[in-house]
Amino acid sequence: MRYFVGIDIGGTNIAVGVVDEEGNLLRKLSVPTGASRGQDALVADMIGSVKAVVDVAGLTLSDIASVGIGVPGAVTPEGVVIRAVNLGWKNTPLAQIMGDALGLPVYLGNDADCAALGEVVAGAGSNCSSALMITMGTGIGGGFIVNGRIFSGCTGQGTEPGHFTFLYGGEKCGCGKRGCFEAYASATALIRQTKRAMEQNPDSKMWALVDGDIDRVNGKVPFDAAKLDDGTARAVVAQYIDYLGMGIAGMVDSFRPELIIMGGGICNQGDYLMIPLNETIRKYCYASDEIAPPPAVRATLGNDAGIIGAAMLQVSQEKSKA
Amino acid sequence: MRYFVGIDIGGTNIAVGVVDEEGNLLRKLSVPTGASRGQDALVADMIGSVKAVVDVAGLTLSDIASVGIGVPGAVTPEGVVIRAVNLGWKNTPLAQIMGDALGLPVYLGNDADCAALGEVVAGAGSNCSSALMITMGTGIGGGFIVNGRIFSGCTGQGTEPGHFTFLYGGEKCGCGKRGCFEAYASATALIRQTKRAMEQNPDSKMWALVDGDIDRVNGKVPFDAAKLDDGTARAVVAQYIDYLGMGIAGMVDSFRPELIIMGGGICNQGDYLMIPLNETIRKYCYASDEIAPPPAVRATLGNDAGIIGAAMLQVSQEKSKA
Numbered sequence: 001m002r003y004f005v006g007i008d009i010g011g012t013n014i015a016v017g018v019v020d021e022e023g024n025l026l027r028k029l030s031v032p033t034g035a036s037r038g039q040d041a042l043v044a045d046m047i048g049s050v051k052a053v054v055d056v057a058g059l060t061l062s063d064i065a066s067v068g069i070g071v072p073g074a075v076t077p078e079g080v081v082i083r084a085v086n087l088g089w090k091n092t093p094l095a096q097i098m099g100d101a102l103g104l105p106v107y108l109g110n111d112a113d114c115a116a117l118g119e120v121v122a123g124a125g126s127n128c129s130s131a132l133m134i135t136m137g138t139g140i141g142g143g144f145i146v147n148g149r150i151f152s153g154c155t156g157q158g159t160e161p162g163h164f165t166f167l168y169g170g171e172k173c174g175c176g177k178r179g180c181f182e183a184y185a186s187a188t189a190l191i192r193q194t195k196r197a198m199e200q201n202p203d204s205k206m207w208a209l210v211d212g213d214i215d216r217v218n219g220k221v222p223f224d225a226a227k228l229d230d231g232t233a234r235a236v237v238a239q240y241i242d243y244l245g246m247g248i249a250g251m252v253d254s255f256r257p258e259l260i261i262m263g264g265g266i267c268n269q270g271d272y273l274m275i276p277l278n279e280t281i282r283k284y285c286y287a288s289d290e291i292a293p294p295p296a297v298r299a300t301l302g303n304d305a306g307i308i309g310a311a312m313l314q315v316s317q318e319k320s321k322a
Numbered sequence: 323m324r325y326f327v328g329i330d331i332g333g334t335n336i337a338v339g340v341v342d343e344e345g346n347l348l349r350k351l352s353v354p355t356g357a358s359r360g361q362d363a364l365v366a367d368m369i370g371s372v373k374a375v376v377d378v379a380g381l382t383l384s385d386i387a388s389v390g391i392g393v394p395g396a397v398t399p400e401g402v403v404i405r406a407v408n409l410g411w412k413n414t415p416l417a418q419i420m421g422d423a424l425g426l427p428v429y430l431g432n433d434a435d436c437a438a439l440g441e442v443v444a445g446a447g448s449n450c451s452s453a454l455m456i457t458m459g460t461g462i463g464g465g466f467i468v469n470g471r472i473f474s475g476c477t478g479q480g481t482e483p484g485h486f487t488f489l490y491g492g493e494k495c496g497c498g499k500r501g502c503f504e505a506y507a508s509a510t511a512l513i514r515q516t517k518r519a520m521e522q523n524p525d526s527k528m529w530a531l532v533d534g535d536i537d538r539v540n541g542k543v544p545f546d547a548a549k550l551d552d553g554t555a556r557a558v559v560a561q562y563i564d565y566l567g568m569g570i571a572g573m574v575d576s577f578r579p580e581l582i583i584m585g586g587g588i589c590n591q592g593d594y595l596m597i598p599l600n601e602t603i604r605k606y607c608y609a610s611d612e613i614a615p616p617p618a619v620r621a622t623l624g625n626d627a628g629i630i631g632a633a634m635l636q637v638s639q640e641k642s643k644a
Binding site for chain 2: 074082083128130152153154155156157158159160161163164165166167168169170175177179184243246247249250251253254255256257258284286287290291292294
């Protein structure tokens with residue numbers, strides 16, 4: 001059995017784990033990211049964490065085949081971080097720095113791509129080899145796995161599923177464009193849609209759920225109120241699912257995945273979200289009578305997906321050569 | 323040198339050609355499609371045309387490695403036409419029927435995918451191995467080639483670039499949905515946009531170009547009038563290029579191709595279209611400062627792309643195994 005280390009650099013924590021070649025996460029630990037401390041401090045923490053978690057797993061570095069790192073930003077196939085805005089990194093040769101320090105091969109991937117790979121190796125997509133993962137959070141992230149490998153495109157940066165134009169001329173998006181899918185289907189967008197509906201409907205039960213404080217609205221509030229049969233909340237949820245399903249239908253027509261894996265806290269709504277979402281996707285996919293759309297299912301690994309996927313970067317690349 | 327036959331089943335004509343393994347079209351001929359005559363008559367014509375073109379090329383069927391057919395509809399990897407609406411075909415085992423009649427292996431592909439493959443083998447994309455082709459015609463067609471092979475997705479039907487939602491809740495599309503990209507960026511859409519602008523602007527020079535008959539508007543009229551500095555036409559063209567460029571930017575963010583190949587009569591506008599289109603794509607691509615968008619260029623093979631791509635189906639599949 002070969003062992004791998006996966007590192008997921010998040011905004012809050014750096015999570016590090018030892019993973020076997022079947023994608024089982026054997027041990028993990030995490031340290032605060034503290035990006036403001038600068039690159040050297042982060043790299044030192046990552047090196048220390050790798051050594052610590054390998055030790056906790058009862059192994060030594062010589063038992064580790066490679067280290068994979070999921071980076072919140074764009075990376076090159078050669079292991080350079082082109083840019084990671086939240087870390088303040090630009091053109092950082094991270095694979096070389098970490099490889100020199102650990103004496104191991106180091107692979108880099110985008111964090112959303114790594115999460116998608118993790119779910120396909122060991123999570124919701126473990127019965128298939130090709131899946132599209134979409135995560136609704138502050139923005140919309142995602143990755144596309146084809147035949148067990150990250151689809152990185154010709155430039156190596158993978159798919160960017162949040163910024164195709166979904167409503168030309170519509171809501172301003174954080175990226176500077178108008179009408180991006182992210183501006184309609186992220187958790188942030190749902191919260192904005194909810195607040196607007198509340199302002200227009202002072203009688204909505206949603207006001208009671210936040211004790212009259214609109215700043216306390218989160219992505220759960222409209223669902224909770226919809227389940228209490230609040231008409232305003234039901235309309236917000238129905239509109240949101242229509243946005244989400246229509247956008248995903250376009251991705252299905254583009255990518256034809258075997259499976260859609262959905263991540264993010266909104267998925268905790270379970271069947272209340274997933275059943276109408278699947279109906280909406282089917283309704284909007286092109287020629288869905290002849291070409292059955294793939295099922296949309298919830299991710300199962302949570303934050304571990306990023307660690308597992310990062311650890312599996314080497315295995316995934318070997319597979320594709322076979 | 324191996325030889326192949328490619329067949330492109332179009333709405334008006336069935337075009338058949340002999341192609342060498344480098345993608346050179348040696349001889350071609352075409353016969354009227356006459357789809358209303360029914361499947362048996364079409365198949366008989368295709369068989370006769372294959373024999374005739376092989377003969378004209380100075381070859382015999384024993385010199386032909388395989389026959390490839392580009393079908394206007396969805397096909398399976400096993401060679402069945404799932405559905406081709408304009409031919410009235412459904413679940414037709416075309417590869418088997420043609421293979422039995424000719425004693426040769428027969429490969430099927432979608433016609434837009436075959437055209438994309440043809441352009442990558444022998445046309446605008448002959449210097450690259452991965453390209454996205456978009457054709458603006460009655461609708462929007464296209465295909466995505468990765469490493470010299472048609473990207474067919476898990477279901478085998480390839481990408482459908484005309485029906486992602488581009489303006490949620492917008493124009494009614496022929497597919498039944500609202501706001502599809504096709505409803506804003508096809509040649510049909512441009513003609514509709516032109517007619518509306520003319521109706522609102524009786525002083526536009528476009529009226530003179532069609533001798534006052536709005537039914538004579540085609541995709542060339544707004545460009546011709548814009549070049550005469552007609553303000554209405556200039557606005558129509560600018561808006562159309564904005565639609566087209568923004569939609570393509572979303573595809574670039576999804577697929578990260580090396581090259582965008584543009585087909586359809588509108589591309590005859592040359593630099594007058596392509597220069598602002600490339601600027602628009604760059605403006606709207608995500609993070610285009612860090613990840614340079616691929617160039618958008620005109621297709622070079624015209625209708626021959628479909629014949630050549632169909633003929634190359636076998637070679638393309640062999641390549642991907644290498």
